[in-house]
Amino acid sequence: MTFFQELTQNLKRNIRDYGMYIALFVIFLIFTFATDGMFISSRNISNLLSQMGYIAVLAIGMTLVIVIRHIDLSVGFLAGFLGAVAAIALTQWGFPVWAAIPMVLIFGVGAGLITALMVANFGIPAFVATLAGWLIYRGALLQVTLKTGTIIIPNPSFNALGNGYVPDLPLPNFLPGLHKVTLLVGVLAAVLMVISSISSRKKKIEYDFDVSSRNMFIISLVFMIILIGAITYVLAGYNGLSWTAVIVLGVTLIYHFLTTQTFLGRHIYAVGGNPEAAELSGISVNKITYIVFGSMGMLSALSGMLYASRLQSATTTAGTLFELDAIAAAYVGGVSSAGGVGKVTGSLIGAIVMVSLTNGMNLMGIDISTQYIVRGAVLVAAVVFDVATRKRGI
Amino acid sequence: MSVPILEMKNITKQFPGVKALDDVSFKVERAQIHCLVGENGAGKSTLMKVLSGVHPYGSYEGEIYLDGELQTYRSVYDSEKAGIAVIYQELALVPEMMVYENIFLGHEIRSGINVDINETIRQTVDLLKKVRLEVNPSMKIKHLGIGKQQLVEIAKALSRKARLLVLDEPTSSLNETDSENLFFLLRELKKEGVTSILISHKLQEVMSVADKVTILRDGQSVITLNNNNGEVNEDVLIKNMVGRSIENIYPPREELPVGEVIFEVRNWNAYDPRLERQILKGVNINLKKGEILGITGLMGAGRTELAKSIFGNTDGYQIEGEILVNGEPVRFSAPSNAIKSGLAYVTEDRKGNGLILIQDVKTNITIANLKRILNRGFLIDENAEIRDAREYRESLDIRTPSINQLVLYLSGGNQQKVSLAKWLYVQPEIMILDEPTRGIDVGAKFEIFTIMNQMVEQGMSIIMISSELPEILGMTDRIYVISEGVVTGELMTKEADQEIIMRYATM
Numbered sequence: 098m099t100f101f102q103e104l105t106q107n108l109k110r111n112i113r114d115y116g117m118y119i120a121l122f123v124i125f126l127i128f129t130f131a132t133d134g135m136f137i138s139s140r141n142i143s144n145l146l147s148q149m150g151y152i153a154v155l156a157i158g159m160t161l162v163i164v165i166r167h168i169d170l171s172v173g174f175l176a177g178f179l180g181a182v183a184a185i186a187l188t189q190w191g192f193p194v195w196a197a198i199p200m201v202l203i204f205g206v207g208a209g210l211i212t213a214l215m216v217a218n219f220g221i222p223a224f225v226a227t228l229a230g231w232l233i234y235r236g237a238l239l240q241v242t243l244k245t246g247t248i249i250i251p252n253p254s255f256n257a258l259g260n261g262y263v264p265d266l267p268l269p270n271f272l273p274g275l276h277k278v279t280l281l282v283g284v285l286a287a288v289l290m291v292i293s294s295i296s297s298r299k300k301k302i303e304y305d306f307d308v309s310s311r312n313m314f315i316i317s318l319v320f321m322i323i324l325i326g327a328i329t330y331v332l333a334g335y336n337g338l339s340w341t342a343v344i345v346l347g348v349t350l351i352y353h354f355l356t357t358q359t360f361l362g363r364h365i366y367a368v369g370g371n372p373e374a375a376e377l378s379g380i381s382v383n384k385i386t387y388i389v390f391g392s393m394g395m396l397s398a399l400s401g402m403l404y405a406s407r408l409q410s411a412t413t414t415a416g417t418l419f420e421l422d423a424i425a426a427a428y429v430g431g432v433s434s435a436g437g438v439g440k441v442t443g444s445l446i447g448a449i450v451m452v453s454l455t456n457g458m459n460l461m462g463i464d465i466s467t468q469y470i471v472r473g474a475v476l477v478a479a480v481v482f483d484v485a486t487r488k489r490g491i
Numbered sequence: 492m493s494v495p496i497l498e499m500k501n502i503t504k505q506f507p508g509v510k511a512l513d514d515v516s517f518k519v520e521r522a523q524i525h526c527l528v529g530e531n532g533a534g535k536s537t538l539m540k541v542l543s544g545v546h547p548y549g550s551y552e553g554e555i556y557l558d559g560e561l562q563t564y565r566s567v568y569d570s571e572k573a574g575i576a577v578i579y580q581e582l583a584l585v586p587e588m589m590v591y592e593n594i595f596l597g598h599e600i601r602s603g604i605n606v607d608i609n610e611t612i613r614q615t616v617d618l619l620k621k622v623r624l625e626v627n628p629s630m631k632i633k634h635l636g637i638g639k640q641q642l643v644e645i646a647k648a649l650s651r652k653a654r655l656l657v658l659d660e661p662t663s664s665l666n667e668t669d670s671e672n673l674f675f676l677l678r679e680l681k682k683e684g685v686t687s688i689l690i691s692h693k694l695q696e697v698m699s700v701a702d703k704v705t706i707l708r709d710g711q712s713v714i715t716l717n718n719n720n721g722e723v724n725e726d727v728l729i730k731n732m733v734g735r736s737i738e739n740i741y742p743p744r745e746e747l748p749v750g751e752v753i754f755e756v757r758n759w760n761a762y763d764p765r766l767e768r769q770i771l772k773g774v775n776i777n778l779k780k781g782e783i784l785g786i787t788g789l790m791g792a793g794r795t796e797l798a799k800s801i802f803g804n805t806d807g808y809q810i811e812g813e814i815l816v817n818g819e820p821v822r823f824s825a826p827s828n829a830i831k832s833g834l835a836y837v838t839e840d841r842k843g844n845g846l847i848l849i850q851d852v853k854t855n856i857t858i859a860n861l862k863r864i865l866n867r868g869f870l871i872d873e874n875a876e877i878r879d880a881r882e883y884r885e886s887l888d889i890r891t892p893s894i895n896q897l898v899l900y901l902s903g904g905n906q907q908k909v910s911l912a913k914w915l916y917v918q919p920e921i922m923i924l925d926e927p928t929r930g931i932d933v934g935a936k937f938e939i940f941t942i943m944n945q946m947v948e949q950g951m952s953i954i955m956i957s958s959e960l961p962e963i964l965g966m967t968d969r970i971y972v973i974s975e976g977v978v979t980g981e982l983m984t985k986e987a988d989q990e991i992i993m994r995y996a997t998m
Binding site: 304367373377 | 802804825826827829830831836838843844845846847848849850854857858859861865869870871873874877893895913
């Protein structure tokens with residue numbers, strides 16, 4: 098088999114996995130040309146990642162909710178409400194940041210568990226239970242902001258979550274104009290990626306599994322290194338890694354690890370793949386439902402705080418339509434509504450795609466009405482692509 | 492002699508790999524009650540599906556004559572128009588709609604574009620009188636018991652001027668009074684010229700109600716008997732139903748001494764609040780160490796309900812009773828508890844609730860006992876998983892290109908082996924196998940039986956639930972027969988044969 102044949106065969110076989118990355122690449126390419134490179138500038142990419150944060154964490158939680166065949170419509174206003182609670186805790190109750198953040202996260206878990214109670218124990222469809230949550234949290238948000246209107250958050254360390262950057266090493270003469278900590282993180286990530294790829298390939302060879310040829314493997318490694326290098330270089334050219342980016346990366350890594358490496362992940366995907374078989378295999382479907390909705394609530398709280406911190410205030414409309422953005426990001430990222438299928442990393446890419454569309458079209462000065470239509474079309478295209486490739490039995 | 496109302500001539504129906512009907516001829520005289528009997532899988536339901544157009548004209552060989560005229564149904568709609576009404580076990584009524592709406596569903600009486608409710612109700616009252624059902628026509632179907640619902644179905648059939656009623660095991664979910672009511676009605680309808688074909692497993696009932704009885708076996712019509720001149724008795728029926736010789740498809744097993752009772756179920760009751768029906772009544776069974784115990788019975792007898800409820804999966808039934816494992820009383824509130832006590836349950840429906848089809852072979856094998864491959868209590872050791880999955884693939888000879896293959900793409904026999912592997916991976920003491928050979932070919936059956944023998948040799952005890960009498964007789968040491976939720980017989984396999992079992996099963 099020639100190298101080129103292997104490449105095309107590989108692409109065909111993994112079109113579902115690669116499709117999203119290719120789409121993202123194309124979107125980046127189009128916007129870069131359409132904005133004379135403004136889109137790909139360090140400043141804009143850095144901005145884009147910070148804008149994406151509060152949707153990305155919701156999309157990650159939503160991935161698991163959809164995997165176990167449910168949906169959560171309440172996350173947007175829950176995020177808005179809990180963002181306001183954080184603001185009140187900081188400004189009116191005099192909580193320090195280190196206490197307010199965990200407290201609000203715990204509130205989020207509690208809200209998620211209430212949803213799970215409705216779904217798992219009372220048998221209410223998740224759509225209805227969370228629609229009720231949507232109304233209730235919207236009302237709650239309006240009530241807590243009734244007297245004050247928008248609550249300004251004067252706390253600089255809280256606001257750094259959405260606006261701040263990881264501080265740099267105090268070496269002004271070494272590599273001036275570049276953010277050294279970011280470079281260091283990038284190099285570390287690349288090294289880790291290379292080591293883990295090589296060891297997993299070795300393991301596969303040991304077990305006689307099919308692996309790509311040596312050349313193919315090296316090419317894909319080089320490609321990944323260039324990708325990580327490019328992202329690192331672009332970010333290092335501005336202020337470096339934002340705290341939002343660090344949080345999103347952290348959440349993604351933790352959830353990716355949980356879903357792919359632990360028994361909990363296995364149980365979640367088993368419940369999504371066939372709930373009755375999972376129950377008969379000794380897995381408590383109720384318990385998984387509680388865990389997944391609990392995590393969704395916690396991530397809603399995180400999302401709300403990221404948003405409030407980015408605006409440096411809690412507004413009366415915070416959280417509007419977040420849930421739909423998160424659901425769209427998850428579907429674009431390859432989650433299947435039939436359950437049991439979908440990756441956390443896919444949803445992260447999905448969130449980047451959706452936010453890039455908004456960001457890029459804003460730079461191009463495209464009207465908001467057109468933006469909605471384009472985003473809708475992309476969502477449909479992504480799901481049609483997903484369904485079509487699945488039908489082919491890949 | 493007059494033209495028979497129905498004559499089906501030389502019907503042959505092929506499914507991929509199976510000949511479901513093989514040159515069956517079936518003749519029904521006008522205004523009679525004609526019973527159709529046979530073992531599970533003998534072809535009764537397929538024959539009725541050919542008659543009703545579920546299998547359309549052209550998908551089978553042979554001819555159907557109604558009143559001497561060749562019929563070529565393309566769909567159920569055509570056969571209904573010709574006057575044939577089939578009433579299935581699962582009733583086709585809309586629970587949330589009222590009695591009169593259900594009866595005239597799809598054939599509404601109209602005045603202009605509106606439904607003429609007054610006329611509908613008037614006709615409904617007449618029909619209900621005919622079937623001797625005293626209910627308010629405006630009652631919702633869901634508030635009626637199953638017996639009354641059946642009468643509504645018959646009223647619905649009559650409203651469509653049905654001349655030939657086909658009832659597929661109508662009494663399997665009825666109590667005695669409701670059954671008697673139903674037969675009384677069929678006899679009355681007979682006087683008015685309505686012909687009924689009745690499919691039933693209950694021989695007593697067949698003998699009391701039938702004019703003629705046709706017996707199907709292995710897709711062939713064996714014989715048609717006249718009940719009105721004393722040709723029919725239980726022995727004749729059973730002999731003709733099961734009269735096939737048992738092929739030697741059972742691997743020999745070493746005679747091992749059977750040990751103490753290790754598992755016992757006492758006074759087990761299950762009540763279904765939705766159907767308001769007792770599913771299991773006072774069931775007592777025990778299992779001895781190193782034994783293959785058979786549980787058999789006809790469709791709807793409660794075999795699977797028994798297995799699932801023992802395993803801690805109640806499916807919404809109200810359960811009472813006691814379970815003892817090694818003499819210790821235990822309580823399983825969920826399958827996970829049963830697994831911890833050393834039980835395993837291979838379901839009868841591997842695609843529905845056994846396997847996760849969209850996941851690969853190795854994931855399915857390890858899912859019920861991930862503990863075996865966990866590092867530090869939560870991390871999956873992929874190396875161990877691959878090693879173990881390969882080991883089980885070898886030892887059970889699961890034919891798959893790779894343990895990374897999705898279970899979806901395996902054949903039925905290999906899927907069943909994955910199910911077995913999954914539960915062997917739990918290392919249970921007691922293995923419950925529910926219809927372990929359903930839907931798999933003879934070769935794979937033999938392999939499954941061989942695996943069962945190996946399990947017993949390794950010290951496991953097996954409860955084998957099956958409706959196929961030959962395999963129950965070929966594989967087990969001891970047999971319980973269940974009929975309508977009651978254990979009607981306990982037999983040593985050596986002393987049993989199909990006739991004896993059939994007698995208990997139709998009790």
